[in-house]
Amino acid sequence: MQLVHTITEDRGNYTFIVYNYYSGDVKEVRVDADKTALFEDRSSLERLPEACPFLRFDTETGKAWCTVHQTRPDICRDYCCWRLLICDAQGRRAGRVLYQRTFLTDNAALGELWEQMKPKLFGLDDREWDDAVISILTKAGYRVRE
Numbered sequence: 706m707q708l709v710h711t712i713t714e715d716r717g718n719y720t721f722i723v724y725n726y727y728s729g730d731v732k733e734v735r736v737d738a739d740k741t742a743l744f745e746d747r748s749s750l751e752r753l754p755e756a757c758p759f760l761r762f763d764t765e766t767g768k769a770w771c772t773v774h775q776t777r778p779d780i781c782r783d784y785c786c787w788r789l790l791i792c793d794a795q796g797r798r799a800g801r802v803l804y805q806r807t808f809l810t811d812n813a814a815l816g817e818l819w820e821q822m823k824p825k826l827f828g829l830d831d832r833e834w835d836d837a838v839i840s841i842l843t844k845a846g847y848r849v850r851e
């Protein structure tokens with residue numbers, strides 16, 4: 706995730722500005738008060754140079770920790786909460802499909818396109834539905850990640 710999350714500014718007092726390579730989001734995060742010692746110890750990441758800069762492992766249990774869990778970026782909060790991720794041509798998140806066929810977007814143009822395409826999706830089985838959604842959105846200039 707270091708390839709996704711880049712620290713662009715250290716504001717001190719365990720506060721950082723993080724840039725999301727995919728979404729373009731810029732977010733201030735802060736190391737959780739109870740995880741500063743864990744954050745300071747980078748030894749568990751020596752063999753993971755591309756790991757998120759806020760990931761750490763407990764050296765005794767091997768358990769992974771997000772050291773900025775309370776202020777983590779939106780993409781982390783949403784992780785595993787979408788089946789299809791829809792990004793615009795610039796790679797910014799435009800919408801999501803959750804669960805089986807629940808569609809969410811804050812993007813007016815994508816919302817309008819979704820209303821137009823809904824009738825074409827009736828009666829399709831799950832695989833056909835996914836294929837149709839991906840095909841229509843891709844033709845409209847969006848990128849869809851499964």
Ligand code: SF4
Binds near residue numbers: 710770774
């Ligand atoms: S959940 Fe935390 S450790 Fe994982 S990628 Fe996000 S910020 Fe990094």
